[in-house]
Each structure stands twice: as C-alpha cells, then as structure tokens.
Amino acid sequence: MPARAPTATDATFTQRVLAVVRSIPIGQVCTYGDVAALAGHPRAHRAVGNIMRGCREPGVPCHRVIGAGGVLGGYSAPSLKRELLRAEGLVVVGQRVRGFSSVRWSPERSRSSRSRRSTVRSTSKK
DNA sequence: ATCCTGACGCGCC
C-alpha cells in the first residue's frame, strides 16, 4: 500500500477521473473542471481532457463531460455528442446545453438523489 | 529526467 498520499486510494489521477465520469448519472453532465476537482485536482481540467481523449472504453460516458458553461467543447464528433446528450434527455442547442446549471451533476446532488425539480422552463422555447 | 502535447478555463481585445 501505498502509504503516500494524499489520497485515500492511491489510484492514479486518470483512474480517479475515469471513476468520476462513470459516476455521472444519465441525464446529467459534468465539466472537465468539475471532474478534475472531484478527482482531487481542481486545476487539472486540462489533464482531464487529455484523459478523456484516450477514453474510448464503454462504461465511461465521456460524452457526458462537457466544457465549462455548458459548451460541448471538443469531441471526436460534436454532432454525435449532441445526439448522445439529447438521447439522455438533455436539450442541446447548437454547441451549448440548455439548462446546463440544471443538469450539471454534483456529488451532493446525487446525495439527495432528488433532482431538485428541474427548473427547466419550456425547453422547447426554441 | 526533459520536452511537448492537449476533448480546458477564463480574461481580454
């Protein structure tokens, strides 16, 4: 065991990041910065992006990880990402997610499990 | 061990 560390599990940063992404429930999204913070490095958002880049394995909804502000950000296929998110009940307009703040996943939110009533106002408002 | 890259974030022009 690794007696090092600041972290309980000595899993490497990548490992933790992947775990966090896997923890993102359907219908919700998370920003790279958030994932990094959840992984223990709020400033490693860049590294997170790099990790996602090589994350092509199932079980890791990398499409649920978007940029800050609700921007899809980069992706092998932006259109694909948009479809995937929409399929999860999210509303994506152009390159942005509608009600991003409402779908933004938080560890505490999952604690309550209550999605706090989606403040989603007519999403179809164009 | 060093250098470079890169699916980011945010401020500024």
Add this chain to the structure above:
DNA sequence: AGGCGCGCCAGGA
C-alpha cells in the same frame, strides 16, 4: 458576437 493568449496539470515520447 467572436477570436486570441496565458496559465494550469498530468501523461506520453
């Protein structure tokens, strides 16, 4: 409304 640059971190060559 866009586009540009700097700062950040971890992983790979």
